[in-house]
Amino acid sequence: MRLSVPAPEDFGVEMVGVPEGAAIELDLRLEAVLEGVLVTGTATVPLEGECARCLDPIASSFEADFQELFVYPDTRSGGNAEDDELRLEDDLIDLEPVLRDAVLLALPLSPLCRDDCPGLCAECGARLADDPDHHHDVVDPRWAALQDLAGEPSPEPPEGGRGDSGPRGSVDQQGKQEG
Ligand SMILES: [Zn+2]
Numbered sequence: 623m624r625l626s627v628p629a630p631e632d633f634g635v636e637m638v639g640v641p642e643g644a645a646i647e648l649d650l651r652l653e654a655v656l657e658g659v660l661v662t663g664t665a666t667v668p669l670e671g672e673c674a675r676c677l678d679p680i681a682s683s684f685e686a687d688f689q690e691l692f693v694y695p696d697t698r699s700g701g702n703a704e705d706d707e708l709r710l711e712d713d714l715i716d717l718e719p720v721l722r723d724a725v726l727l728a729l730p731l732s733p734l735c736r737d738d739c740p741g742l743c744a745e746c747g748a749r750l751a752d753d754p755d756h757h758h759d760v761v762d763p764r765w766a767a768l769q770d771l772a773g774e775p776s777p778e779p780p781e782g783g784r785g786d787s788g789p790r791g792s793v794d795q796q797g798k799q800e801g
Pocket residue numbers: 673674675676677678734735736739740741
């Protein structure tokens with residue numbers, strides 16, 4: 623049995639989710655069992671989100687399998703009944719909580735626009751996918767010279783690149799006095 627239902631609101635996780643009202647395609651199999659109806663199915667849901675690395679919009683689709691037993695309202699399932707047992711109400715089943723569990727648990731927490739997405743430049747936020755050769759020189763020599771003129775070490779010297787600057791500042795003042 624196939625049907626299509628509109629996605630409820632808030633159907634997603636932080637980075638990715640199903641747009642509200644988008645069509646969720648369900649492929650369902652219902653089996654009557656002793657206690658109720660066993661629902662086995664596959665949900666195909668459209669996804670929209672942002673790449674966790676480069677923040678590009680992602681549009682894809684996603685399949686989630688689920689299986690859930692809906693018990694008849696008048697069934698007493700004995701001592702081992704679970705509190706969150708799903709029940710048939712007026713011969714209807716409410717698939718939304720089942721779908722929500724199945725889809726949300728299976729959603730990628732860090733979706734990527736593509737598996738090898740290079741992400742963004744940590745320095746300036748440029749998209750590395752657009753500019754594979756993008757890089758920053760660690761210290762531009764001209765800026766290094768200006769830093770020396772300022773007479774103060776920069777608060778966070780970049781790693782490497784200034785190994786031989788040597789001691790600066792107080793060059794033996796006393797030796798220069800003429801007498
Ligand atoms: Zn990306």
